[in-house]
Amino acid sequence: DAKTTQPPSMDCAEGRAANLPCNHSTISGNEYVYWYRQIHSQGPQYIIHGLKNNETNEMASLIITEDRKSSTLILPHATLRDTAVYYCIVRFTGTASKLTFGTGTRLQVTL
Amino acid sequence: DTGVSQDPRHKITKRGQNVTFRCDPISEHNRLYWYRQTLGQGPEFLTYFQNEAQLEKSRLLSDRFSAERPKGSFSTLEIQRTEQGDSAMYLCASSLVLVRGRRDYGYTFGSGTRLTVV
Numbered sequence: 001d002a003k004t005t006q007p008p009s010m011d012c013a014e015g016r017a018a019n020l021p022c023n024h025s026t027i028s029g030n031e032y033v034y035w036y037r038q039i040h041s042q043g044p045q046y047i048i049h050g051l052k053n054n055e056t057n058e059m060a061s062l063i064i065t066e067d068r069k070s071s072t073l074i075l076p077h078a079t080l081r082d083t084a085v086y087y088c089i090v091r092f093t094g095t096a097s098k099l100t101f102g103t104g105t106r107l108q109v110t111l
Numbered sequence: 112d113t114g115v116s117q118d119p120r121h122k123i124t125k126r127g128q129n130v131t132f133r134c135d136p137i138s139e140h141n142r143l144y145w146y147r148q149t150l151g152q153g154p155e156f157l158t159y160f161q162n163e164a165q166l167e168k169s170r171l172l173s174d175r176f177s178a179e180r181p182k183g184s185f186s187t188l189e190i191q192r193t194e195q196g197d198s199a200m201y202l203c204a205s206s207l208v209l210v211r212g213r214r215d216y217g218y219t220f221g222s223g224t225r226l227t228v229v
Contacts, residue, residue, distance in 0.1 A: 034217070043115070043202050043220030044154065087153060098144065098167070099204075099218060101153030 004088045009106040012082075018075040020105050022088030025069040031092055033064060034099070035073045037084040044087065044101070047073065078109045115221035117203050123227045124193055131189045132224045136205030143186050144218065145178055146202040147171065154202055160186060161208070193228045200225050 005023040012018040024033065034049040048055055048062045050071075055062045061074040075082055087104040116135040124130050136143045141162050146154035157176070158168045162183035172178075175193075180186040190197055204218040 036218075041222070043204070043222050044218075045220070046217045049217065085153075098156050098159060099154075100156065101146075103151070103153050 004090055004102055006086075006088050006102065006105045008103065009108070011108050011110060012075075012078045014079055014109050014111055015077055018078040018082065018107055018109070020073040020075075020086050020088075020107065021070065022073070023070045024088070024090045027068050027090050031090045033062065033068075033071050034089040034091060035060070035062065036087045036089065036099075036101075037082075038087070038104070039081075039084040047086075078107075080109050080111070083107060083109045115203055115205050115219050117201075117221035117224050119224055120222065121225045121227075123229060126195060126228055127192055129189065129191045130193060130226060131187050132201055132203075132226075134186045134188070134203030134205075134221060136185070136203070137207075137219055138184075140205035140207045140219070141183070142206045142208050143180055144204040144206070145186070145188050146204065148200040148202060148223070149198075157188075190226075193226075195228045198226055198228045 032049050032051050035047040036044040037047055038044045048057055048060050050062045050064055052064055052068055064071045085104040085106050087101050089099055118133045122130055144159040145157040147157055148154040155171060156169050157172050158178050160180040163180050175191045178188045200223040202220055202223045204220040206218045
């Protein structure tokens with residue numbers, strides 16, 4: 001699986017959009033970009049994933065650049081409950097592929 | 112079904128003792144994963160099962176560690192002769208992989224078992 005690079009930490013004011021970047025310059029054509037988050041003392045939670053098109057669900061939006069070498073997770077209106085570590089993961093969706101976590105981005109949402 | 116359940120939530124044990132953790136996955140999920148997480152790090156893969164078959168083990172899984180998933184339902188992770196370096200959060204996850212493994216719909220994690228070896 002391709003490696004990812006994320007900033008170690010970010011701050012965001014409550015109510016504002018949180019934009020979390022991820023670089024995955026060695027991604028291959030059939031690897032997906034997944035985002036998970038982990039709130040303190042809980043297991044990681046799936047947020048969203050995509051291949052090359054932008055994706056949106058009830059939690060977030062995922063913007064993938066045209067060359068697929070980077071992506072941005074957008075939380076449109078961050079709340080205090082969005083404070084967590086966010087992991088960007090690149091993987092195949094085949095049988096042999098497991099999730100490989102990096103150290104993620106610690107997002108702190110403040111009043 | 113309320114998701115992936117792990118028991119116990121916390122375990123404190125003395126060095127050298129054996130411990131066993133249990134994971135109950137989402138009932139229709141055929142894959143089950145074990146991860147370990149230490150402070151400040153992301154979860155690290157240990158092993159996974161497809162139904163009752165253990166298909167992959169990480170090099171992190173020393174011979175003191177053993178995992179089982181009898182009948183393809185719940186799973187247990189046992190650590191023998193615990194060491195202080197085994198102190199970590201042990202996470203279980205499950206997922207549904209379609210027949211012939213062509214599609215994986217993502218993992219659901221439990222809340223983990225926090226092990227402290229003193």
